[in-house]
Amino acid sequence: xxxVTQTPKFRILKIGQSMTLQCxxxxxxxxxxxxxxxPGMGLKLIYYSVGAGITDKGEVPNGYNVSRSTTEDFxxxxxxxxxxxxxxxxxxxxxxxxxxxxxxxxxxxxxx
Amino acid sequence: GDSVTQMEGPVTLSEEAFLTINxxxxxTGYPSLFWYVQYPxxxxxxxxxxxxxxxxxxxxxxxxxxxxxxxxxxxxxxxVQVSDSAVYFCALSPPSSGSARQLTFxxxxxxxxxx
Numbered sequence: 001x002x003x004v005t006q007t008p009k010f011r012i013l014k015i016g017q018s019m020t021l022q023c024x025x026x027x028x029x030x031x032x033x034x035x036x037x038x039p040g041m042g043l044k045l046i047y048y049s050v051g052a053g054i055t056d057k058g059e060v061p062n063g064y065n066v067s068r069s070t071t072e073d074f075x076x077x078x079x080x081x082x083x084x085x086x087x088x089x090x091x092x093x094x095x096x097x098x099x100x101x102x103x104x105x106x107x108x109x110x111x112x
Numbered sequence: 113g114d115s116v117t118q119m120e121g122p123v124t125l126s127e128e129a130f131l132t133i134n135x136x137x138x139x140t141g142y143p144s145l146f147w148y149v150q151y152p153x154x155x156x157x158x159x160x161x162x163x164x165x166x167x168x169x170x171x172x173x174x175x176x177x178x179x180x181x182x183x184x185x186x187x188x189x190x191x192v193q194v195s196d197s198a199v200y201f202c203a204l205s206p207p208s209s210g211s212a213r214q215l216t217f218x219x220x221x222x223x224x225x226x227x
Contacts, residue, residue, distance in 0.1 A: 101215060104155050
């Protein structure tokens, strides 16, 4: 029962470096999401996708990019990492609007 | 825009105590309402949901009732256990509009249950 799988779980980046957070789901879900969770805060939507080849910005997209070349994968790219991007990142997926959203276990990212 | 306001934490209770975590929302129309739970070091898991007014969601002894008149969805449990220690998030999803129904989260309430 893999569900939503995120890698890496932990990462330390230096300011200005780039990296990609990987996300894969095996539930054949159309909708995928990337959220970030800052300490003591709720989750904020970064980007989402309604299907392969289609992505759109969420509430806090600046500094990030995404792609959706397959139904299963939805990587999140951080270009020129900044300390403000220190956060916990969650990938999620759902079959369709209104259905239960399933979350990955999170990726802890620190930018120093 | 849509918003969710949760009771601020942290909340500390003794085992077998009664739990209430308040949640109110602002949204147009009839959103779906959710409670998610996040155990230490894990991702969020759906705890319960309600999709229309007066619906009661329930799971693992937790329950919440969708109150349209007070725009609330308070989480309750009659007798908490140490294993219920976690962060609880209230969330809403707007009525279907043809686009992705994105969740709007509250800030979360940390619950610690002491033995």
